Amino acid sequence: DVKVTQSSRYLVKRTGEKVFLECVQDMDHENMFWYRQDPGLGLRLIYFSYDVKMKEKGDIPEGYSVSREKKERFSLILESASTNQTSMYLCASSSRTSGSMHEQFFGPGTRLTVL
């Protein structure tokens, strides 16, 4: 059973703080993703990684960076948190093998509030 875990369910930070969101998957998936979920806007891709140390910008990368030093772990970094980054953050992973139809497996999310 695929499991994607996120380090925190709820997080409260101050404006200007550096924030780290961690994601770990246990299925040896090549691909990992970070999304933010906002009402009425759906899931928007922040960054995507298709291999260790590889990353690709998504639709809304501004104000975020990522790190993938190990295959199972993908970190999202907010260098200087701002109130407009208050949101639900979802991590996902998927296999790159052709038969998988790229099903993405999601973690439970981290609700981040920036005060």
Place this chain on the structure above:
Amino acid sequence: QQQVKQSPQSLIVQKGGISIINCAYENTAFDYFPWYQQFPGKGPALLIAIRPDVSEKKEGRFTISFNKSAKQFSLHIMDSQPGDSATYFCAASRRGAQKLVFGQGTRLTINP
């Protein structure tokens, strides 16, 4: 620019009724169309998916209808149950692409 447009944003259906959620896409290179279901406090999970070589796919009470010429696809939930109350996302991707483009989501409430 929203490549996949989903409607309605929220939907209330009586128990036993049919729930219908619609999506429209712009990119004709899309060739994979999944629907994800998200319960409160959980991440989304794949519910059902279709490729454009068929016009309909059914899994239990859930059916995807696909109209390639209109660039639209929809999710139908037959005999809707309170346990179906969740947020539903349509999505699309291109052949060979690893990324999905998601719609805005629909919050579905089934009244008992």
